[in-house]
Amino acid sequence: MAKQIHLNGFIQNSPSPHSTGLWKHQKDKGTNHHSLSYWVEAAQILERGKFDALFIADVLGTYSVYENNHHAATRGAVQLPAHDPLIPISAMAAATEHLGFAPTISATYAQPYSLARQLSTLDHVTDGRVAWNVVTSYLESEAVNLGLSGRLPKELRYNRADEFLEVVYKLWEHSWEDDAVVYDKERDMFADPEKVHLINHDAEFFHVPGPHLVEPSPQRTPVLFQAGASPKGRDFAAKHAEAVFTKNHSLEALKQYSQDIRRRTKLQGRDPNEVLIFPMILPIIGSTEEEAHAKLEELTSHVSYEGTASLLSGHTGIDFSQYDPDQYIEDIETDAVQGNLDMYTKDPNKKWTLREAVKNHGLGNGTVKFVGTPEQIADKLEKWAVEGDVDGFNIAQTYSPGTFQEFVDHVVPELQKRGIYRTEYEGKTLRENMFGKGKAHLPDHHPAKRVGLLQPK
Numbered sequence: 001m002a003k004q005i006h007l008n009g010f011i012q013n014s015p016s017p018h019s020t021g022l023w024k025h026q027k028d029k030g031t032n033h034h035s036l037s038y039w040v041e042a043a044q045i046l047e048r049g050k051f052d053a054l055f056i057a058d059v060l061g062t063y064s065v066y067e068n069n070h071h072a073a074t075r076g077a078v079q080l081p082a083h084d085p086l087i088p089i090s091a092m093a094a095a096t097e098h099l100g101f102a103p104t105i106s107a108t109y110a111q112p113y114s115l116a117r118q119l120s121t122l123d124h125v126t127d128g129r130v131a132w133n134v135v136t137s138y139l140e141s142e143a144v145n146l147g148l149s150g151r152l153p154k155e156l157r158y159n160r161a162d163e164f165l166e167v168v169y170k171l172w173e174h175s176w177e178d179d180a181v182v183y184d185k186e187r188d189m190f191a192d193p194e195k196v197h198l199i200n201h202d203a204e205f206f207h208v209p210g211p212h213l214v215e216p217s218p219q220r221t222p223v224l225f226q227a228g229a230s231p232k233g234r235d236f237a238a239k240h241a242e243a244v245f246t247k248n249h250s251l252e253a254l255k256q257y258s259q260d261i262r263r264r265t266k267l268q269g270r271d272p273n274e275v276l277i278f279p280m281i282l283p284i285i286g287s288t289e290e291e292a293h294a295k296l297e298e299l300t301s302h303v304s305y306e307g308t309a310s311l312l313s314g315h316t317g318i319d320f321s322q323y324d325p326d327q328y329i330e331d332i333e334t335d336a337v338q339g340n341l342d343m344y345t346k347d348p349n350k351k352w353t354l355r356e357a358v359k360n361h362g363l364g365n366g367t368v369k370f371v372g373t374p375e376q377i378a379d380k381l382e383k384w385a386v387e388g389d390v391d392g393f394n395i396a397q398t399y400s401p402g403t404f405q406e407f408v409d410h411v412v413p414e415l416q417k418r419g420i421y422r423t424e425y426e427g428k429t430l431r432e433n434m435f436g437k438g439k440a441h442l443p444d445h446h447p448a449k450r451v452g453l454l455q456p457k
């Protein structure tokens with residue numbers, strides 16, 4: 001059988017979060033993100049298109065690196081307002097049957113005990129359709145509003161995240177036995193206390209005795225997504241993730257990324273193909289190639305320069321208000337998002353000036369754009385999937401949810417016609433739709449299954 005492609009939709013609880021300034025476009029409904037009808041519509045479109053999941057990015061702060069204040073980000077609606085990613089999920093789940101939901105939650109600021117409860121609850125109410133995009137966060141403005149004096153160094157963030165996962169694994173996988181809930185009316189016993197265990201976690205960052213507050217949900221551990229791009233981030237992904245997101249300009253860069261992720265996954269003792277790789281792409285679809293290119297120009301005219309510069313400043317940790325627009329972007333090691341900086345400093349094909357980077361970053365957060373007819377876009381998806389050795393794509397938007405709608409109406413049927421995309425969902429839970437029927441739970445060799453429990457004191 002030809003290689004099968006999986007798809008996720010990329011969104012955030014903000015107006016035009018990944019195409020700065022597109023909230024002004026007549027087709028954009030992103031300014032309605034505060035209403036449930038917006039979310040239900042987006043979810044139903046993606047389910048019609050047989051997407052695996054709606055991936056909901058998130059930040060907990062403002063983009064205030066640019067000019068050292070929040071003004072440009074506020075004026076330009078640069079991921080601000082930033083509403084909570086979890087709240088709309090129950091409503092979307094009630095309006096769909098198969099679509100998964102992958103909210104982003106920061107392991108740097110959450111507490112494992114309460115996060116485990118939230119995601120287990122969501123896994124119950126969605127019948128096993130929840131994932132977690134594990135991030136370590138990059139904005140200084142998040143740190144100072146969440147009880148720290150400043151952003152933690154990246155190394156420390158990942159070490160903390162590693163222990164965070166150990167705690168939630170113990171809660172999700174080891175605290176409640178499968179048959180702990182007995183509903184035994186005769187013995188007046190709802191659940192058997194012998195089968196609900198303390199986890200007694202006590203290490204460097206967390207002290208969590210347990211037990212978990214929620215009985216086992218359909219997937220137990222939600223599907224684990226990750227998007228770290230630094231060496232430390234990639235090792236973290238290789239150890240824990242079931243799927244990774246990446247942003248690249250070129251097929252060449254993608255090939256290098258997937259080779260590296262598969263190599264690191266193998267070094268962790270896992271099957272290199274066990275981590276699904278999802279590069280992000282922005283589709284610009286026209287009925288002819290000329291029409292698609294004209295559309296790209298028209299969409300670009302809505303992008304805000306200053307807003308995008310402030311987005312890029314937040315992504316890279318560099319205050320670009322101090323730059324001349326024609327200055328080349330410097331290659332440094334950043335405590336913000338290394339991958340976003342690398343796109344403009346480690347491109348073998350060109351050196352990027354700030355002006356060029358801003359133009360590129362304004363639509364789809366700088367990710368590669370597939371511009372053309374549905375057939376041409378399907379050709380590219382197929383080529384990138386096969387040659388780039390990836391498992392699917394994360395579809396970004398210009399106007400929302402219209403970009404999803406156009407993709408589902410025009411590109412999805414083309415992929416189905418070629419036999420490289422599902423016509424029906426395979427399973428019930430998200431993990432089954434990603435990995436195959438009967439695979440609702442993590443495999444036995446995943447670190448979550450191996451953390452074990454300390455003996456109760």
Ligand SMILES: Cc1cc2nc3c(=O)[nH]c(=O)nc-3n(C[C@H](O)[C@H](O)[C@H](O)COP(=O)(O)O)c2cc1C
Pocket residue numbers: 056057058059104106134135136137138226227228229230231232233234245246247280336337338339
């Ligand atoms: C496609 C993609 C999506 C991301 N989404 C988020 C997000 O929604 N929230 C967030 O805080 N970080 C997000 N990140 C950033 C990271 O997951 C990570 O915390 C950050 O990149 C810093 O680590 P790194 O330098 O190892 O990449 C994203 C990164 C990529 C490549």
